[in-house]
Amino acid sequence: MDQNFIDELRQKYIKNPPEGMTPKLVRNMTDSDLLDIHYFLTEDDDFDDDEFEEGF
Numbered sequence: 001m002d003q004n005f006i007d008e009l010r011q012k013y014i015k016n017p018p019e020g021m022t023p024k025l026v027r028n029m030t031d032s033d034l035l036d037i038h039y040f041l042t043e044d045d046d047f048d049d050d051e052f053e054e055g056f
Contacts, residue, residue, distance in 0.1 A: 006035065013026045
C-alpha cells in the first residue's frame with residue numbers, strides 16, 4: 001500500500017477520529033489497523049446509490 005495514502009488517512013482520522021476513538025489512539029495505530037478501520041468505515045460507500053443492479 002502506498003505510504004502517502006496511509007499518511008493521508010492517518011491525518012484525516014486524527015483530525016476527525018471515528019466515534020469512540022481519540023486522535024492519540026489513531027496516531028499510535030499500526031498501518032494495518034488504520035487500513036482496517038478505513039475499510040470498515042467506507043465499505044458501504046458503494047451502496048449509497050438508491051438504485052441497485054439486478055442480477056449478479
